[in-house]
Amino acid sequence: MSSFSRVRPGRPRLVPDIGVGTPREQVLEAAARLFTSKGFAATSTREIAEAVGIRQASLYYHFAGKDEILAALLATTVRPTQVVVEEIVALVPPERVETALCLLALVDIDTLARVPHNVGVLYQLPDVVSATNLDYASFRQAHSELTEAYANLGSRVAERYGVSTSPPALGSMLIQQVEGVITLRTDGKAVDSDRATEIAAGCLRLCGCDRAEVDESIRRAKALHEQLTPRTTQSVMSPG
Amino acid sequence: MSSFSRVRPGRPRLVPDIGVGTPREQVLEAAARLFTSKGFAATSTREIAEAVGIRQASLYYHFAGKDEILAALLATTVRPTQVVVEEIVALVPPERVETALCLLALVDIDTLARVPHNVGVLYQLPDVVSATNLDYASFRQAHSELTEAYANLGSRVAERYGVSTSPPALGSMLIQQVEGVITLRTDGKAVDSDRATEIAAGCLRLCGCDRAEVDESIRRAKALHEQLTPRTTQSVMSPG
């Protein structure tokens, strides 16, 4: 909206606005970068303001407080929802659970790899979790539902291959594997399409799939995945 | 040392000392609990002091500053060193790489599960990483050496089963799987011996092992593991 005209209402900034997007978006961009790299509590509102090129007090025109900035960032959904899981399952013939699991993993990995500034880390920070002014509970529930989806699909696959790991344990192992994407980005490593495929294949092997089944499921899931996310550059992401 | 006599030099505390261990240990215990649950930056020295039952300023008799408390905690080694890796490899006949990998995983899982207050999380916190007054680099190197050990053992196993994942990718997947212990403890879930076994088995499946090989390697590795850590309660740990 702001890029339509450089002449905006209100007093001009000391430093002219050279950023992209609305001021609000600029704040969120800077906050995401700082929160993920230094942590929430360790980042001051002054630093955020300075990164944007405005004064500390000016933040409070756009957000009610530091917590609100964090809440807005967390609202940036970074994981597949229950609805998406159901779509994925519906896309795949019931006898091909392996493909469904693989597709879920690919979609999830892709989401985590693409989200700006590795915002996925925020959900893992203790000071974010314990800063319970916000409805962190709703995230927890969404996350545990996603874990259940992994547990459900994974254990149906495991059954076929005689793997006896309990569904909850298998679910947490699978989601842990997928969330390796967050770790990789934190460590400054890029997550490209090949890496995504390797992680998804790892998920299948975790459930006991043999090589032939892994290859076949990967092939089918990748086809479906490209069909789900058409025309965009595939899963290539800078580490930041 | 302090428990020999309750009468210690110096002015008595306002609140009588009912804690265990030396005052220094009490501070570390409280700091570990608070740092891991609230984060480093979000924890004040006043909170630590209050938890111990002393005044904020009294902390500075035992530690030069907040950073020093953190550094002392990080010095609590929580992962197998290069030397331990070599010992493990030496324990297992060369043709049983699967067993070596499994044993490494079990030892590592056990270490992470037993360390007080889930101190392993500290190494993942952005504010700890960016608080580089301390030699965080040495930890990074130790961690990357451990990842390499997983990569090395894992890819030797993978080779046998026709799994073509690159060693670095496999290494990061394996260590990610093991570090699921940290996540589990953060989520308040206990990590008992059965869970440890399931995770170790997952590591083997990640490398392509079939069921028979997984079972055999687990059996051998557990025997060696018990031999390494005799007479202690096996891997049972409270979540905190």
Next chain:
DNA sequence: GTCTATAGGCTGATAGAC
């Protein structure tokens, strides 16, 4: 919409009594 100015609180740390 951004500025200046400032309030009020909490922080990490030091000095010196006991």
Next chain:
DNA sequence: GTCTATCAGCCTATAGAC
């Protein structure tokens, strides 16, 4: 070895001018 007392600095947030 722990206390009291205190400091200077930074923090979030508000009020009101432009």
